[in-house]
Amino acid sequence: MATYSTNEFKSGLKIMMDGDPYAIVENEFVKPGKGQAFNRVKVRNLKTGRVIERTFKSGDSVEGADVTDVDLQYLYNDGEYWHFMDPQSYEQLTADAAAVGDAAKWLKEEAVCQVTLWNGVPLSVAAPNFVVMTIVETDPGVRGDTSGGGGKPATLDTGAVVRVPLFVQNGEVIKVDTRTGEYVSRVKE
Amino acid sequence: MLARIRTFFAARGVLEVETPALSVAAIGDPHLASFVTVYSGPGPRHGRTLYLHTSPEFPMKRLLAAGSGCIYQIARVFRDGEAGRLHNPEFTLLEWYRVGFDHRRLMDEVTELATELLNGRVPLVEPERLSYRAAFQRHLDLDPYRVTVAELAVCAERFGVPIPPGMPTDETDPWLDLLLTHRIEPRLGAGRLTFLYDYPASQAALARLRPGDPPVGERFELYLNGVELANGFHELGDAVEQRRRFEGENAVRRARGQPEMPVDEHLLAALAAGLPDCAGVALGFDRLAMLAAGNESLAEVLAFPFERT
Numbered sequence: 001m002a003t004y005s006t007n008e009f010k011s012g013l014k015i016m017m018d019g020d021p022y023a024i025v026e027n028e029f030v031k032p033g034k035g036q037a038f039n040r041v042k043v044r045n046l047k048t049g050r051v052i053e054r055t056f057k058s059g060d061s062v063e064g065a066d067v068t069d070v071d072l073q074y075l076y077n078d079g080e081y082w083h084f085m086d087p088q089s090y091e092q093l094t095a096d097a098a099a100v101g102d103a104a105k106w107l108k109e110e111a112v113c114q115v116t117l118w119n120g121v122p123l124s125v126a127a128p129n130f131v132v133m134t135i136v137e138t139d140p141g142v143r144g145d146t147s148g149g150g151g152k153p154a155t156l157d158t159g160a161v162v163r164v165p166l167f168v169q170n171g172e173v174i175k176v177d178t179r180t181g182e183y184v185s186r187v188k189e
Numbered sequence: 190m191l192a193r194i195r196t197f198f199a200a201r202g203v204l205e206v207e208t209p210a211l212s213v214a215a216i217g218d219p220h221l222a223s224f225v226t227v228y229s230g231p232g233p234r235h236g237r238t239l240y241l242h243t244s245p246e247f248p249m250k251r252l253l254a255a256g257s258g259c260i261y262q263i264a265r266v267f268r269d270g271e272a273g274r275l276h277n278p279e280f281t282l283l284e285w286y287r288v289g290f291d292h293r294r295l296m297d298e299v300t301e302l303a304t305e306l307l308n309g310r311v312p313l314v315e316p317e318r319l320s321y322r323a324a325f326q327r328h329l330d331l332d333p334y335r336v337t338v339a340e341l342a343v344c345a346e347r348f349g350v351p352i353p354p355g356m357p358t359d360e361t362d363p364w365l366d367l368l369l370t371h372r373i374e375p376r377l378g379a380g381r382l383t384f385l386y387d388y389p390a391s392q393a394a395l396a397r398l399r400p401g402d403p404p405v406g407e408r409f410e411l412y413l414n415g416v417e418l419a420n421g422f423h424e425l426g427d428a429v430e431q432r433r434r435f436e437g438e439n440a441v442r443r444a445r446g447q448p449e450m451p452v453d454e455h456l457l458a459a460l461a462a463g464l465p466d467c468a469g470v471a472l473g474f475d476r477l478a479m480l481a482a483g484n485e486s487l488a489e490v491l492a493f494p495f496e497r498t
Binding site for chain 1: 218220221270271272273274275276350351352353354355356362363365366367369370371374392394410417420
């Protein structure tokens, strides 16, 4: 893998530190009036999502991380691993619970997800921004309520629970924003 | 602001000068990188490597040695490898020299000029002067002259300063720079002009040393709202000592695998002929304009910041 000089630092660059892959979030060049210059960076651990601060001596080099984002189709869960397929090459990849994380509750078969690969192995999985799901359980709504005021919990076919307006009923199909976990609208089938 | 600077110096009998931006010699400071170019035109310098100046200091000292008296210059200068919120690879320095001044008296004049230029734009309380040692004692509770690398590492840990990989175990200066940039500088000059003065001898390559325990370099820096604005010296006039320091810088460059820089023989000859007792300072004009305009980054006050050149 390539190495990067601090002069190549910019947000989004993927680097290795302490054996983990990180993405640079922020990079600031600091230098006293005379003397050693430094790059102060904020970096996000791509395994844990945690953001930490690090400093490098300007001009030093850091090993790059072999991290790429690919669009993969979700196939199924075997109880332990989530299986994905590259729709172009038909190559199959498996992701563990640490990689799938919170995305698990939004994954429906055949959904295309952005999967971050580190050395070819899934590191994290991002569910599609919007998913369409069926409500499998919710309390009966109050007739005539057409606004979103209040709302009630609804369990979806993947097991995820979202707040929906009172008028939305069992068995209905809805659109959810997976980034916020919020109900967007009903979907006419 | 430029007009007010010129009025300020005209009223004090300080002469405006211009010196070349290109030179066959270059600054040796291992932490400064000069842009390099080649002259391909006619004359004896055909084919010579030339360096764009990082400050007009050396030719201005040659003028002083030739009897110019007090001089100032508003110069475009160039530094490779420096870009960021407070750095642009080319920028404007206001540099001036006062014959008969020491660094303390020059700090008074810097205060007068900065106050005049910032008046009505940036609220300022009384200026403050803090020795380098006092700044470390106040902000980090350590004495920069009597501290070991191990103690500096503990200090960094204690104050949450991330320690870069590859920090040296045998010299304290990079550690002092780390703590200065991360913990002290952001707290200097809060709503006031703060001067840091009397630097470690190892951090004052062009300044006089004042004997003492420890000896200190007669250098100062000016800060306002955490931004470093100016660097000044009580100028070293000893050609032999200056040559020794230049050679020391090139030795460091050799050890680090950096290119060595041709020593400015004209400057050394001028010092040997006699530099009048003087103090000089270089003030970052773009940064001053940035603070005067209430901005946070140089890009906001430059018509065409480096990314758009």
